Amino acid sequence: MTTATSIVLASRPQGPATLENFRLEQHPLPDPTEGELLVRVIWLSLDPYMRGRMDDGPSYAAPVALGAVMTGGAVAEVVASRHPGFAVGDLVMGAFGWTTHAISDGAGLRKVDPRLAPPQTALGVLGMPGMTAWVGLTDIAPMKPGETVVISAATGAVGSVAGQLAKARGARVIGVAGGPEKCVWATSELGYDVCLDHHALDEKALRAALREAAPDGIDVYFENVGGKTLAAVMPNMATGGRIALCGMIAWYSGQNFDEALPLPRVWSTILTRRLNVRGFIVSDHFDRSGAFAAEVAPLVMSGRMKLRETVTDGLENAPAAFLSLLEGGNFGKALVRVGPDAGAA
Ligand SMILES: NC(=O)c1ccc[n+]([C@@H]2O[C@H](COP(=O)([O-])OP(=O)(O)OC[C@H]3O[C@@H](n4cnc5c(N)ncnc54)[C@H](OP(=O)(O)O)[C@@H]3O)[C@@H](O)[C@H]2O)c1
Structure with a gap:
């Protein structure tokens, strides 16, 4: 016993x-x-x-x-x-x-x-969060080299892997993270080209900073948070852009709903920019485990993927x-x- x-x-x-x-x-x-x-x-x-x-x-x-x-x-x-x-x-x-x-x-x-x-690492980069990042960028909102990718919760379990994968695949990668320390880590270690601190920027300032960082628009948004970050990203999406809707943590406790864009604005942006928005749950994609491990495990084992x-x-x-x-x-x-x-x- x-x-x-x-x-x-x-x-x-x-x-x-x-x-x-x-x-x-x-x-x-x-x-x-x-x-x-x-x-x-x-x-x-x-x-x-x-x-x-x-x-x-x-x-x-x-x-x-x-x-x-x-x-x-x-x-x-x-x-x-x-x-x-x-x-x-x-x-x-x-x-x-x-x-x-x-x-x-x-x-x-x-x-x-x-x-x-x-x-x-079986719980992180080589497990569910790592696979979520990989599925999101590979199957849900695939990106091409040279495109601009924005990742929210950029230094978290999913975001830190998504950012490094996007960079390794040739994207210009912009992270949104909470606090200067996280942003320094994002740019100095994870390879983000730019990191915006959402604690220091209100929605309007975040929108302007994204416009400056992505003057031709955002091709792929890896959405982890909702809230004011989503509100700032939507007007900056490029025509034909893709959104991998992975999470919306800002709203999980029934808070921050005042930071949401009105649905008609979201809907019309999706229409006029011809956006492809796709929600996904990683457990529906476990048949892709082999391909995920084949790409990510060598990056982890060689130390190229920072943890x-x-x-x-x-x-x-x-x-x-x-x-x-x-x-x-x-x-x-x-x-x-x-x-x-x-x-x-
Ligand atoms: N669809 C799926 O199958 C799937 C699978 C795994 C995870 N997810 C989702 O992916 C997201 C990230 O998960 P994770 O495991 O990698 O967690 P994580 O990013 O390691 O931790 C959560 C992070 O969310 C950010 N955050 C919290 N409240 C926020 C707010 N109000 N506004 C902006 N950012 C906020 C914080 O980062 P900052 O300090 O940088 O703000 C926090 O560190 C979550 O939404 C999660 O539910 C989805």
Whole structure:
């Protein structure tokens, strides 16, 4: 018998999420039965989609039930196994949730080879966020060399990969990020040609700065945030431009709706500029995993893809780290170190 410590959803947020929406609980886990394995979580991924799972409204995925363990991807070590496909000591990535231990029947698990890359990259650049960036620029809003690409949340888990991919493919790349420190990293390390700090610019100033940075218009917008950034981007879209609608984090808590453009203006811009706007959910594109890994894994392994992580220690600190992520407190991939490295427990 193992005792697992988990973070459960205590209540649904009314507006922005708070620490009171989470509760730490301990519960016993039975030993694995035939066909099951027991894992010890090492790394937990924090992702903006988790905010949506805290609400009860209609969405593409079911909400977390009240009292249930918060959903989330994690990298874990197998500590007991009665499953023929997994041995004690294997590292696996799966949807174990915000917990220290979990029982699994092996469905949906992916083995992680720590000799190829740090295991936690399976949650970031070589996992769901990295693949989101790749799918967005490859299949949803494909770009050609020489085109101008704008990426919002430019230094986050998705944006930092999208920016580097767009640059490697020959685009002129403009990032929008929150704060001077993030913008310095974007231009000095990630290769962005320009980075605009949305904290320092109101919508009008951001629109003017985008016009200056992209005088011939924006060919591709990788949309992560909505809010005033979207309002500033839309009038600067080039005729025939493409928008990969990936996320709209500025609106996830039901806030900032006053920053939205009126729908008739959005609609008429799409029409008159002949824009192609396409929303996507990365899980619909997992059949593209092979092509994604073939392009991105060599970039990571050779060090050409720059990585940054914001690591919080201890599962009990996951709620605060998650709230910080929603407010822009992270650089690159937001992670919680739940337990020691494999073999060190
Ligand atoms: N469609 C899909 O399948 C899919 C998959 C993964 C992620 N996503 C979406 O992609 C986006 C980025 O996800 P991620 O995991 O890479 O997160 P992230 O960018 O690492 O973190 C979120 C970032 O959003 C920015 N942000 C927060 N509030 C904002 C606001 N009001 N205005 C402008 N920016 C704001 C902050 O960056 P700054 O400090 O720079 O503002 C923050 O660091 C999210 O919208 C997420 O939901 C979609």
